[in-house]
Amino acid sequence: MQVIRTANGVGSTHSFGDGQVGAPGIAHGGAVALAFDDLFGFALYTVGTLAVTRSLTVEYQAPFRLHQPYKFNAEVVERTGRRLLLHADGWDSAGRKAGSADATFVVVESAHFAAAPPDHEVGGL
Numbered sequence: 001m002q003v004i005r006t007a008n009g010v011g012s013t014h015s016f017g018d019g020q021v022g023a024p025g026i027a028h029g030g031a032v033a034l035a036f037d038d039l040f041g042f043a044l045y046t047v048g049t050l051a052v053t054r055s056l057t058v059e060y061q062a063p064f065r066l067h068q069p070y071k072f073n074a075e076v077v078e079r080t081g082r083r084l085l086l087h088a089d090g091w092d093s094a095g096r097k098a099g100s101a102d103a104t105f106v107v108v109e110s111a112h113f114a115a116a117p118p119d120h121e122v123g124g125l
Contacts, residue, residue, distance in 0.1 A: 009075030036101035
């Protein structure tokens with residue numbers, strides 16, 4: 001996803017490909033959610049802080065068709081302490097809203113992203 005800075009946040013034009021198919025000709029809902037979450041990650045640059053996704057809610061108003069360009073925009077709408085609230089929309093080439101997303105992110109220190117020690121078991125594996 002290539003993202004640009006906008007007046008209120010960030011934006012991107014993105015097309016879903018064959019590797020992201022859900023139903024025939026339609027992007028998988030998880031791929032759409034991933035696009036929104038990825039865009040939110042870029043929106044964090046507008047507030048200059050590290051944060052992680054706490055929750056993500058996606059509303060699908062229409063199918064996201066494969067190989068069609070969608071314009072996405074996202075912005076941080078509120079910051080309260082360590083909590084950031086973000087909102088995004090996705091629009092088809094005819095200007096119809098195909099989906100929107102809201103997320104809560106939590107500000108973290110850079111140490112949060114440090115690798116786990118080699119003897120650390122992940123998920124009981």
